Amino acid sequence: MNIAKRKILQAASELFLEGGIAALSVRSIAKKAGVSTIGIYSHFQGKEGILDELYIQGFELVMQAMDFERKELTAKDIVLKGVRGYFAMADVHEGHYRLIFGESDSRYTPSEEAKAVAEKAFGQLLNVTALLLPEKASMALKQKNALEIWAFVHGYVSLKHHAVASIFETPDWYTMAEEAVSVHIDAILAKPENQA
Structure with missing residues (x-):
């Protein structure tokens, strides 16, 4: 798994722990991971994929x-x-x-x-x-x-x-x-x- 995907998953896991599924949005994950929202979609096809x-x-x-x-x-x-x-x-x-x-x-x-x-x-x-x-x-x-x-x-x-x-x-x-x-x-x- 490449570094960007790992960062995205780590950010999503931390956000999930902080606030459950409600805390997860493509924008919030991208911000926490330091990637663009386009990067989220290209690696995971959005929140469901993550x-x-x-x-x-x-x-x-x-x-x-x-x-x-x-x-x-x-x-x-x-x-x-x-x-x-x-x-x-x-x-x-x-x-x-x-x-x-x-x-x-x-x-x-x-x-x-x-x-x-x-x-x-x-x-x-x-x-x-x-x-x-x-x-x-x-x-x-x-x-x-x-x-x-x-x-x-x-x-x-x-x-x-x-x-x-x-x-x-x-x-x-x-x-x-x-x-x-x-x-x-x-x-x-x-x-x-x-x-x-």
Whole structure:
């Protein structure tokens, strides 16, 4: 990706973090990135193209967070390492995170390409969490477990980023989340039907 495109996406991500989709206009992105509005259209065909690229990048970052060497790790350790990667991604790329998970807005609908990347990311999460189950487990059970773990993780990330977080004495949100996910994983592993 060339420098101008990177600057445009960085500017859009920062503006999105400051004010959501409402803060994004071709003019405001161009000004923050230090490029012309024509440059925006030539690289992305406007605001929709920029949002799509940020959405795709966000889910690619989620997949990268779950892509690591798994040798000599237990299934539980693999899931917890993926959870820690997810938390790190949510902190470092908060604008992307909020676009893909937290800031739905009728002014933006992901393209089919963007939806396909999101589906691929969920597939990767499904594959990671399926390691907790016997190979013969049904797809419905694999999806249920993946969604439960994702709900834990997303809930903690959302609370950490939410204004309500300021009323608490700075809890370590991610340690709390990891402990909750760990307990849930132990419960999954303890079910007789989930033991190989």
